[in-house]
Amino acid sequence: MARAARSHNMAWSLSSKTRPRERGRKEMAKKVQKVIPNAAVPPAEGRTVTIEGENYLELNDAMHTFYRRSMGELSPFFLALRDDKKIIGAKCSKCGIVRVPPMAWFCPDCDFAPAKAVEVSDRGKMLFTPPITYFANSMFQEQVPFGRGRVVPDGADTGLSVNLYTTTGILVPGIFKKGTEVKLVFRNNRYGKITDIFGLPASELSEKQLAKKGLLESEIDWEAAVEPKMPAATxxxxxxxxxxxxxxxxxxxxxxxxxxxxxxxxxxxxxxxxxxxxxxxxxxxxxxxxxxxxxxxxxxxxxxxxxxxxxxxxxxxxxxxxxxxxxxxxxxxxxxxxxxxxxxxxxxxxxxxxxxx
CATH class of the missing domain: 3.30.1050.10 (SCP2 sterol-binding domain)
Known part of the structure; x- marks a missing residue:
C-alpha cells in the first residue's frame, strides 16, 4: 500500500514541468507561519478569581507538544495544492468514479481496483447549504466569519470540504446555497493544507477570473463590495x-x-x-x-x-x-x-x- 502511494506521488510530480520544491521556492515568498499563532498565546500574568468571598490566584502556564504528521497517501493531493495550484482526485480504473480528495488509491466499490491521479476542475457546485461560523477559538479567529461546506468540483463525483467566503462584505446566510456555482481560489502562501484553497461564489467573479486555472487570492478585488441601500435621509x-x-x-x-x-x-x-x-x-x-x-x-x-x-x-x-x-x-x-x-x-x-x- 505504501509503495503504491509513493508511485502515485512520483508519477504526478514527474509529469509536471518543474519539480515541486524548485517551483515552490520560485513562486512563493512565504511569510513564516507559526504552528501556534500569537493570538492563541496567553500573557504571562495571571488573574485573581473570587469564589464564595475568597480570592484565588490563577497563573497562565503552558504544556508544549510539537510533532510531525505524515499526510501519507493523501500527499499527492496536498503537494498538488501547494506546488502546482491543482486539485487532483483518484479515478477508479474499473468503475471510473473520481474521488476528491483521493482518500484511497484503491476503489472500495470495485474489490479494491487500483485508481490513478487525475486533475479535476477548480469550479463546481455546493453539495448542500453550508453553515456559517461567526465565533471560533483563537486558532481560527482571523478567518471568521466563514462558511464550511462541500463543493463537488466539475469532473469529480464526491464533495471537497472547504471554507467559503464572499467579496460582497460580510458573509451572511443566503449567499451560498445548495447548487450555488463556486470557484475554488488558491492562497498566495500555501503549506499543503486544505485551507490552501477556499470557495467564492462564481457570480462574484469575472469570466476571465472564472476561466483562469490556479486563480490566486491576490487576484481578487476585495474592495469591490457594494454598499447596501439605506433608508432615505429625513x-x-x-x-x-x-x-x-x-x-x-x-x-x-x-x-x-x-x-x-x-x-x-x-x-x-x-x-x-x-x-x-x-x-x-x-x-x-x-x-x-x-x-x-x-x-x-x-x-x-x-x-x-x-x-x-x-x-x-x-x-x-x-x-x-x-x-x-x-x-x-x-x-x-x-x-x-x-x-x-x-x-x-x-x-x-x-x-x-x-x-x-
Missing amino acids: KKAAAHFEKAFKNLKKVVDDLNKCERAKKDIEGWKRTILVKTPGGKFVIAIDNGDLSVKKGATTKQDFTMVANNLDTVLKGLAYEGSLTEAIMKADLWISKNIEFMTVFKLERMARSLARSRK
Whole structure:
C-alpha cells in the first residue's frame, strides 16, 4: 500500500514541468507561519478569581507538544495544492468514479481496483447549504466569519470540504446555497493544507477570473463590495442621529475609563467610517483608545452601514449584539476580514459590563 502511494506521488510530480520544491521556492515568498499563532498565546500574568468571598490566584502556564504528521497517501493531493495550484482526485480504473480528495488509491466499490491521479476542475457546485461560523477559538479567529461546506468540483463525483467566503462584505446566510456555482481560489502562501484553497461564489467573479486555472487570492478585488441601500435621509432621522450620537459618546467615554476594556483593543488600529440614514461618523481604534467623531473620512480601513445608529450604540453599550445585527442584515461591513474588529468592539462592551458587577 505504501509503495503504491509513493508511485502515485512520483508519477504526478514527474509529469509536471518543474519539480515541486524548485517551483515552490520560485513562486512563493512565504511569510513564516507559526504552528501556534500569537493570538492563541496567553500573557504571562495571571488573574485573581473570587469564589464564595475568597480570592484565588490563577497563573497562565503552558504544556508544549510539537510533532510531525505524515499526510501519507493523501500527499499527492496536498503537494498538488501547494506546488502546482491543482486539485487532483483518484479515478477508479474499473468503475471510473473520481474521488476528491483521493482518500484511497484503491476503489472500495470495485474489490479494491487500483485508481490513478487525475486533475479535476477548480469550479463546481455546493453539495448542500453550508453553515456559517461567526465565533471560533483563537486558532481560527482571523478567518471568521466563514462558511464550511462541500463543493463537488466539475469532473469529480464526491464533495471537497472547504471554507467559503464572499467579496460582497460580510458573509451572511443566503449567499451560498445548495447548487450555488463556486470557484475554488488558491492562497498566495500555501503549506499543503486544505485551507490552501477556499470557495467564492462564481457570480462574484469575472469570466476571465472564472476561466483562469490556479486563480490566486491576490487576484481578487476585495474592495469591490457594494454598499447596501439605506433608508432615505429625513429630518427625523437627522434629529435621532444627533441624540443617539451624544449617547454614543458617553458610552465611548465609559469604555475608555475601563482598563479591562482598553486591553481588548491593545495593539489594534482601525479607522471605521459608519454611515446611517441620519448622518456619518468615524470610529477610531488606536492601540487601546477608542474615539468617535461626526463627519466622514476618505482614509477608512473599512466601512459600516447601519439602518439605525441605535444598532451601533446598543452593541457598544452591551444592550445588543453587533454580530447578530450583521447576521440579520441590520449592520453591514465592507470587508469580511474585519469581523475581527467587530469582535474586539463587542469584547470591549462585555468587559465594561463585567467590570460593573
